Amino acid sequence: MHTSAPSTTLPEDRTAGSGPWAAALAVDVLLVLLFAGLGRRTHALDAAGLLVTAGPFLAGLALGWLVWRVRRAPFAVRPHGIALWVTTVAVGLGLRLAVGEGTAPSFVLVTFAVLGAFLLGPRVLVAALRAIRSRRPG
Numbered sequence: 001m002h003t004s005a006p007s008t009t010l011p012e013d014r015t016a017g018s019g020p021w022a023a024a025l026a027v028d029v030l031l032v033l034l035f036a037g038l039g040r041r042t043h044a045l046d047a048a049g050l051l052v053t054a055g056p057f058l059a060g061l062a063l064g065w066l067v068w069r070v071r072r073a074p075f076a077v078r079p080h081g082i083a084l085w086v087t088t089v090a091v092g093l094g095l096r097l098a099v100g101e102g103t104a105p106s107f108v109l110v111t112f113a114v115l116g117a118f119l120l121g122p123r124v125l126v127a128a129l130r131a132i133r134s135r136r137p138g
Contacts, residue, residue, distance in 0.1 A: 024074030024122075025065060031118035036106070038114070044129075057115070060091030075126040082102045085119040 037045065038053035064070065064087035070080045089112055097103045 021071040021074040024070070027122055028061055028065075028084070028119060029056055029058065031122075032061055032115070035111075035114050035118055056095035056099075057092035060088040061097060063091055064088050076124050077120060077123045077127055081120050081123040085116050088116050088119060 033050065033054050036050055036057065040049055040053050061084070062086040067087065068080055068083040070084055073080050075081075092115075093103055093108060093111065
């Protein structure tokens with residue numbers, strides 16, 4: 001009789017198929033696009049301009065998802081969410097600086113604050129909902 005070894009994967013690292021991480025990635029991308037759209041609302045808001053503005057931050061987001069293996073725990077606030085947030089902002093601002101785009105101190109602060117709220121907020125919400133659900137009897 002063959003028995004399988006017990007699972008050593010933490011519950012927050014388990015995903016069923018591609019659903020949970022794909023949904024988390026889609027939300028992250030949409031929120032980075034929203035961030036860029038909000039920043040461009042006082043300028044000409046066209047699709048090309050939106051992608052030019054969002055591009056460096058989307059590159060940072062993609063790098064963060066790969067480097068920090070966010071797919072393993074897409075809704076974790078720590079360490080995945082925080083690392084993803086910092087990577088998205090740092091790479092995005094670095095790329096903007098490299099091509100001569102604005103990186104004024106006020107823009108840097110707003111970028112950290114808004115992307116922090118956008119990338120961590122949904123993860124905090126999921127963690128809170130999971131905590132509530134786990135406390136329910138039955």
